[in-house]
Amino acid sequence: MKYLLLIHMNPTVFESLSEEEKNVVFAGHDAFQAELTESGELLGFVALADPASSTTVRVRGGAVDATDGPFVEAKEFLAGYYAVDCETPERAVELAAKIPDATFNAIEVRPVMAEAGLEM
């Protein structure tokens, strides 16, 4: 079963960490990637830039309107994700708990839709 482990980030919380604590987070990601690669569960991962650099695009009446900034103004934003393929939903939760950000922010485990289906 394929899942996205979505890292929800509150920048204020992250900024409040000491330099040392931040380095522990970065090292934790390196270790997590190594572990997932070794176990054969990693499909890919992406780290996203700060929403300050986002552009939000809308098409209205055929006209393209591109404005600077995120779509939703919120305290938390999506900071990145890991795409994994694992045996069970329980294992996906277990993996999410290993992401260092889980200790001060939150990880959302979302199933990935598949191009497969049974006769209903």
Next chain:
Amino acid sequence: MTEPSGIEDLLRSCAPQVLGILVRRYGQFDQCEDAMQEALLAAFRQWPDEGVPEHPRSWLVAVAARRLTDQWRSDAARRRRESASVPEEDPPVIPAVDDTLTLFFLCCHPSLSPTTQAALTLRAVGGLTTAEIAAAFLVPEATMAQRISRAKARLRGEAFRLPPTADREARLAVVLRVLYLIFNEGYVVTAGDALHRADLTTEAIRLTRAVRELMPSDGEVAGLLALMLLTEARRPARLGADGELVPLASQDRLSWDGRLIEEGVALISATLPVAPLGPYQLQAAIAAVHAEAPSADETDWPQIVGLYTLLERFEPGPMVTLNRSVAVAQVQGPHAGLAVLESVRSELERHHRWHAVRAHLLELAGDVAEAREAYRQAARRTASLPERRYLTTRASRLS
């Protein structure tokens, strides 16, 4: 000049015997498996132009053995070991024993996870390449290669022999579950690049036939093969013109594969009276009842209810009860089916199929508003795009 597809079939059928010979002679399953893959690749490159050798298996064993000894020589040179430790090359002898079954048991070792067992079985017994297996499971090749090499490393200390008789039944159950997993993985796929995907249903049927040849009197092996044949027969009918899912009741039965149905029905009919009953035989029997009905309305539903009741005894579980509720609704009316469904509400409420079946039965009962809501609930809960499309269509039809 031989057809590549013919060569491919020949190579895949040789793979387990070649690997068995190598492991029996040299031990070291993981290195032998790599050498066999290289020999298959060499044959695939050379045979179309040079023709198939008179003894294809001996050719493959010889090439793989040369790879192994080259490998060990260079290892030995690197470690400055005496070259005396390198095994002598002798002309390959094809032993009388067929180690294919031993290989099945090894690849489906209980220390491996089910998807890893499936991947290793496809590679070591099926002779598929890592790239083909990765494409079939929709994961990057590097990810699949890592899974396979980890699995082989884990099996390094395992003896290459059949499990003791006392364990054999439990171990066979694991092998059958892996074959069924491979089949299902192929059966549910509705999209994807068919050119680059190994056809997993075909592979699963081929491998199950191989197990059946080795264990011709086992009822559950026969049952699983019959179940696969009868399910595969419906494959052309399960998708509509636009790739949408078509439920069993609305399928065009004329497009079911008559040859597969005939073989599946004959197999399960011959097995049921003589073998101890088991869950695969029961599921095959249910598939046979569907296959023999000229239309959905003419299905022998009372018999299907009986078979599901038996299946619940063998493999109790909410999903079997869910399936029984559909058959009960056909025999005793939708409200009786809904009552059965309520008995598994707490276990299955998070599962989309429970809502989908409930929607279907509510629709039969004429409760349009409740049915529409249940279809929407099901659509929101599924992780399958084609199923979501189907369920959303059903909901909007009731608006």
